[in-house]
Amino acid sequence: MRFNYRIVFIITALVFTLSATLTVINYLTSMETTREQLKNSALPLTIDNIYTEIQKNIIEPNLIASMMAHDTFLIDWLSDEEDEVQKIVHYLETIQNKYQMFTAFLVSDKSRNYYSAKGMLDKIDKKSPNSQWYLDFQKSSELSEINIDYNTNMGSELIMFINHKILDNDYHMIGATGVGLKTSYINDMLKAFRQRYQFSVYFVDVNGKVVIAEQNVKKLNNLSDIPDLARQLSDIIGKGSQVFEYTQAGEAFLLNRKYISELDLYLIVEAKVNNFTQAAEETFYLNVLLSAVITLLISFIIVLYVRKIHLKLDKLASNDDLTHLPNRRSFHNELAKQLLLKERYNSELSLLFIDIDNFKDVNDTKGHDVGDKVLKSLANILNNNVRKSDFVARWGGEEFIILLIDSDINQAQVIAEQLRSQVANSNHLSQYAQQQVTISLGATSVTDEDNIDTLLKRADLALYKAKSKGKNCIVSD
């Protein structure tokens, strides 16, 4: 019986396919879950957090600027020909220090003077870029606005100005006042969101131009620089909060935008999907590896187990249950093999056919248990008195057969005689059977013309002759 490795291979392939399929399903599900979680929860939450933070940082300065615009001291001072500049400088200085603003300012529409805590800083001039905001504000119907802007008189840093119009009793604009805040807190916030949550946060204007972004980080100039976003730009520049998807250089991104009316800007929070699915990817590769190892382990255990059962079955199929000698089937296989070897090496090969004399008497008078013990004991005697290379088998019933390797008929006769005499004089056997146990033997040697049938027939005939001669003897043919 040959061990079938194909079955093991099929089982291994099935187990691996099953576990690999489960791993892939698991991987795809967790990728989708991560993506959905990012889209529906993490990005909207982050954008709301940032929005709240910005509002918090705008509300207080806005109240201060509004308070300044309604302050009768300011209104009166502007109406009184702007006398005693130090009074207004002191006023602005007090506001600036008390509320820890970066700057506090006042613009007179009449004199076109720009005052700050440091004194008169500038003049509103149509040609000056620093004055542009005032000219626009003048034209606007709004009473207040928030500008994120540079003012070259105040350094190179981006400043968030909260501007309020000052109106006289007839509701005519007589100037503008307000405060300026450094936007560095926005920068810190953008940095924190990038480092803590791996989100890119920036602000764009109505044209998609990036207006505020984290400093020292490579940034986009305009949303429309990315073809995928350029296509969606008209949707992105819209009110409320919404998530968009785009790809750039083979990488998938999710982008959430929220319109901030106070700034008239769009807050953008985006995430590189791969940053969030990396863990799932690593788990996937680990799972595939584990599946392969477990599959191999299972296959190894199956091979060991099946081989063990196989060997057991093999032994059961080729050995006799009672005496544990090879059975007739095994003997046939061995004889066929030895006939080929004899032909190849031109060696001698002989056969002994053995039958217990009057065994029926033992069974009938002493019982089958005793008969079985005699058979087992005889098997031992036969095995112990031939060469290890010879082949002893139980032919069936009380018949045994021995293949004598490298033995001619003379040697076969000598061995046959030894066996006969050992059995006849065995104390063990006579004790079991409570009578003398003898055997008859037919001996024959293999000729070049022999095949299995002719050989067995001749040995059987020799045994028959030995029985006829009176048993407990050997006949060779």
Ligand SMILES: Nc1nc2c(ncn2[C@@H]2O[C@H](COP(=O)(O)OP(=O)(O)OP(=O)(O)O)[C@@H](O)[C@H]2O)c(=O)[nH]1
């Ligand atoms: N106890 C036992 N008896 C067996 C077994 N196999 C065959 N026998 C018995 O062996 C006996 C063989 O009887 P016969 O064929 O008449 O041969 P015999 O009595 O030995 O007579 P001769 O061969 O002429 O000497 C029968 O009683 C079978 O039942 C076995 O495995 N165990």
